[in-house]
Structures are given as structure tokens and as C-alpha cells.
Amino acid sequence: MAISSFNPPVRTLMGPGPSDVHPRVSAAMARPTIGHLDPAFTGMMEDVKTLLQYTLRTSNEMTLPVSAPGSAGMEMCFVNLVEPGDKVIVCQNGVFGGRMKENVERCGGVAVMVEDAWGEAVDPNKLEETLKANPDARVVAFVHAETSTGAQSDAKTLTALAHQYDCLSIVDAVTSLAGTPVLVDEWGIDALYSGSQKCLSCAPGLSPVTFSDRAVERITARKSPVQSWFLDVSLVMGYWGNGTKRSYHHTAPVNALYGLHEALVMLREEGLEQAWVRHTKNHLALRAGIEAMGLSFLVKEEDRLPQLNAVLLPDGVDEAAVRQRLLNEYDLEIGAGLGVLAGKIWRIGLMGYASNTKNVLYCLGALDAVLSDMQAAITQGVAVSAAQSAVG
């Protein structure tokens, strides 16, 4: 068995995540490991909490990064807030609403589905009808930014509806956080999870979560224990909860947290609002190039996520062959469609640090070259110049 050290290729990551990690974040992850109860480390944990509260626009005390990827953050929200027999309204307009349904059912809950087409936003009217028809529902769950389609839903309106009908809200903000506004307190979101590997420009592996006071009350009043020991909020908060006394729960992923800390420091330096503006600006440049190539978007303009662009395939193109050439010839990763959208779209991410002019122009240039070579593009060269005009 001859296995030697792994030296990854240097890619440009413009798929649905992970996105490019800033060199400052990579460097932070290589700093010396220290103990998870070392006062120097727990001081850094306090910083991470404060920075997450800033990023999530919340003063929720229960705000922390789960020591595992976004799907564990999702599970943390459901296992703590759903008890056996609870009815949960799940809005589905892509892959991740389906995963929410799985979570509800594995908690012993009953999922009532509100279905919208993949690529469209969740329809608040359908949610309201379902809430009216299910007065015993306890939770409304929806995906703010569907990573599988690039559609954004109106989290403020959906959360207000949930509250109007005495439900808590669980919100998936994996792809939205730091790319478009996520205003936890202003919108009244009760439980939210995100991921480190999208617009936070950090490596994958951590999932920021936050719980409102209302959510904490619900958890405190549970009749049954939380089915997961690892994801039991009340236990995790014994470690993350306050600065003076921490009890051991699990061993925190020390170096991964160094990375998240650095990524959040950088976001604070740029300013959250400025990051939103940057994501929009780069999306508009990409859009100009995409449209100049004669291509179009899956999602209508007002629901479109600037950080995740679902582009419809031109007729007769082998989508996997294009992605493979981009990867092999350009070290450029873009994403495929999932589920019903497999073979129908590409997903081009402009997330976090990766949302920059260089990536926009590089991606358009590479895509244009490959499509032209495959005789599928309208006119070679138009994409980049259209984007340059949009940037200028």
C-alpha cells in the first residue's frame, strides 16, 4: 500500500459550495491546536458567538456553530423543536425541503407538505391555506435560499404567517447567510441553521445555528427527551453557553473553529451590508455575460439568489461533458442540477470570497470557450465583454 501525502489541485470553486476559502482562513486552520477548555480557546469561542450574532442580526443567547456540517445543524433544529406527534408544515420547493420532511418524520412528527415548483419561491398563500387547514400545527419549516434551485423565498412573510397561526419557524439559511439579508430578530425567526462553506468563505464542516427565546421556551417545556445526545441544545449550551463556567460536552473541532473565527472577522471588516452589495454586483456582471451568450436563468429575476445562479442548459449540450471540461481544462468547478433538475441546469455559485470580478470573468470566459468549441454558444467572446461592461 503506497499512499503518500495528498496535494489537492488548486480549483476555482463556483459550484453550490464549498466555495473558495480565503487564504487568511486557510492559514488560520493551520494554527497550533490548543485544548477545547483552554482559557485562550474559550475566549475565542466568545468572539465566535459575538461575530455570529452580528452576522445573523440577532441578540439570541443560543447562537453557536454546531460541530458538524449544515445537515447536522438542520437536524439540531428539528430534534430539539419537534416532539413525537407534533405536526410540522414543511414548504418544499427543492431538495432541502424534502430533507426537512425526513427530519420531521424521524423525530416522530407529522409533516404536512406545501409544494411549489422547483425554481420558484415558496407561495405564502399556499402556506396560509395550509395553516388554516391545520390549526394544530406547531412548526413551519422552509428553506430561505434553495441551494438546489437558486430561488429565494420571502422569509419575513413566511415567518410572520407562522406566528399568526401560533407556530414556530425553522429556517434553512445555508446558502443565504452573508450573501443576502438574513435578519433573524427583525423577521422573528425562531430557529435557523446555516453552513460555513457558502457565503461565509470558510471550509465545510460547521453549521451556525440560532434559537429565539420562544424556541428556548418550547425546548424547555418538552415532555420527551431530545432523541440526539450530540445535538441536544441544552447540553451543547453547557459548553457554549456562557463565559465563566463551561462543562465538557464534546471535544470541539478546534482548528475548524479557528477558520470560522477568521472568516467572521473578515466579514466584520468588510461589513455585512457591503458583502450583500458585492454579491449582487457580481451576480449582475455574471448575468450580463450569461445573457450575452444567449443563455437564461431558471429562476425569475425577483426570486433569484445572487450567490447561486441556476442557468438553463442550451439545447443539445451534454451538461456533464461541459462540467468535466471546465474542471479538467480550467480547474473550474460549477455544479450540476439535482433531482428533477438534473441535466437541465448548471448551478454557478458566486459565494463569499468567491464572489469577485476575477471569478466572474474567468467563469464566463471558460464557459464561452467550451460551449463555442462544442458549437453551442452564440458568439465566442461576447460573454466576457458584456460582463466587463456590467462591472464597469
Place this chain on the structure above:
Amino acid sequence: MAISSFNPPVRTLMGPGPSDVHPRVSAAMARPTIGHLDPAFTGMMEDVKTLLQYTLRTSNEMTLPVSAPGSAGMEMCFVNLVEPGDKVIVCQNGVFGGRMKENVERCGGVAVMVEDAWGEAVDPNKLEETLKANPDARVVAFVHAETSTGAQSDAKTLTALAHQYDCLSIVDAVTSLAGTPVLVDEWGIDALYSGSQKCLSCAPGLSPVTFSDRAVERITARKSPVQSWFLDVSLVMGYWGNGTKRSYHHTAPVNALYGLHEALVMLREEGLEQAWVRHTKNHLALRAGIEAMGLSFLVKEEDRLPQLNAVLLPDGVDEAAVRQRLLNEYDLEIGAGLGVLAGKIWRIGLMGYASNTKNVLYCLGALDAVLSDMQAAITQGVAVSAAQSAVG
């Protein structure tokens, strides 16, 4: 809010974990992030599987690192193998047996406890009595190396007993793996979890697990779905399972896996047997110094883990004050006692890369100096020279 980049102090980590991370592993974690479905990445995943099989002495196909710390690895074993109503015999001789009981109960199982004193190995006779008295038991769970006490149990004998009474075995090898022999196939272990941050010399955050064919059969025959979506083995294996076709489950912690890969490559270079020898040799050097200071061990010699030394406090010493001085004046971390052993022992780890002569001599020198200053050591200077003789 003025929060700047975090530069951790450089500690020597000789507590119960995390242990010192080798510079090669730190450097690996900072390499460029690539996509979790990139062929270059999935090729590396295959290496990680092969190297874990080598480290665990197993040919189990279901061998992989869980994308979360050891306590999630523990939970993965229990949620997949325990169904509601299942009776599980849990051997407890420290903190982590208690956590196993929690896991069984949160899966809806019934835990039957076999209790041994903290600091002692699990008594096979007690287990056999309990197995005889509970013919309907389906699983036996025990901790191979109790991180809270430094005691090692006879995993081979306990597993054989489990099989004799038609039970599967779940084994905690968080602290033992790569420090002392863990022979999964030879001993017939059915499910085992470990952690990256102990004798594997890697940063915390990943949990190697393995499942035998017998365990896989049990999982396949389940009547109820696994309660965790994130930890459902059959779903996780869709991503880790085979080299040709992988389906997306969650986004793998890419950079953390680079670190584990490098740590396993280094272990392979040294040789697993040689790593065991090194852990024993450094333990004996530490022991010589500890005993020369007039101190003694909690665990009797034949059950003592070389990688985790539980040292009884000398009379009248404030244990927290000693640890604080070691940390502040020597940047040296050793561990406190947990639970019933709080205030009674220190836990001195010699794990993985941290198990080396330099650390042994440094720790003894620092401990001797602090204890002498607090007028609690027999004779200043004897510890290091005793250890030097033992090393020589």
C-alpha cells in the same frame, strides 16, 4: 466591536486530548479546499478508507470517518444498532459508559448496567452473569480505553462473551486507537468508534467508525428507520461507500479530512506496531519520573493505558492551581479528573505525536518544579533523571 484574528498560544498538549498535532497535519489542513464530489477528493477519500482499515486492523467495507467528533461516532453506532425496546448491556467504569447509557435510552432501548469502579477494568465475570440473567439482550457496549480514568479493558474477552450470548458488541476506542492494539477483525468487534484527536495526532472533529458484516445485517433488518438522518449509516455509505458512484449526502469537512489523511499516512510510515511500542516506552519513562517524585497511579499496572496516565494527587495539593501554573508558566496542558475523580487525579496524556521523549522530560521537569515550589514534591530534580535513566 473590535475582534481581530486569533493567534493561539503554542501549548504542549498532554491532557486527555486533543493532543499535539504534527506540523505535517497542520499544514495539510491549510491546503486548498476542493469540492466534496471532485474526483481528486473522492480519490483521497478512498485512501482514507484504506488507511483506516489498516489502522483498525479490519477489512470491513463500512469503515469511514464520521464528519463530527467522537461523541457523534458513538451516537452513530447506537442509533443504527439499537431499535426501540432493544435491551443493551452497558459496562460502565467511568464517564463514557454513562454516556453510552444515555445513548441507549434516547434510542428507546433499555440499558442494563454492569458497574465497575472508576479506575478498574470491566470485569468479564460480571458481564457474563448479566448476560446469563438477560437472555433477550441484543447488544453489549463497553469502553475499551476509559479516557476519564486511564483504564483499559479486555476488548477481546468482552467481545467473545457478547457473541457467546448472541449479542453484538459496540466498542469505544476513542483513546486506544493507534496507542494500544485495537484488532477489530481478530477480536470480532461489530461496531467501533474512535476520535481523530488522540493517538492519531490529528485535530479534533472527526470520528473513525467501522461496522462488521454482522452489524450491517442487523441494520439492514431493522424494523424502524434510524432516528438520525445525519448519522444513518446506509445514507452515509451512499457517499463513502464505493469508488465509482457516490451520491451527495452532506458536504464533507474537506480540510479536516486532509488532516486525517496526512495523520494516517504518517502512522502508516511509522508502522502501527511501532506506534504501540513507542507509546509503551514513553509511558515507562513517565512512570519512572512520576514514581521518583513519590507519586503513584490510579490504575493498577496491568490495566494501565500507556497513552493516558491517571496520577493520584499528593496530599494537600490544590490540583487546579498546579494545572493553572503549568499552563501559565510552561504552556503545558494536563487534564483534571472528571466525575467522582475530580480533585483526586491528574490525567497526563502521551498520545500520538505527543508521545515523545521531549514531552516526557518537559512534563516531569515542569511538574517537579511546580510541586517543589508548592512544597509538595519529595526531592526536586529526581523525576527527570529517573525518566532519563528509563529512556536510556
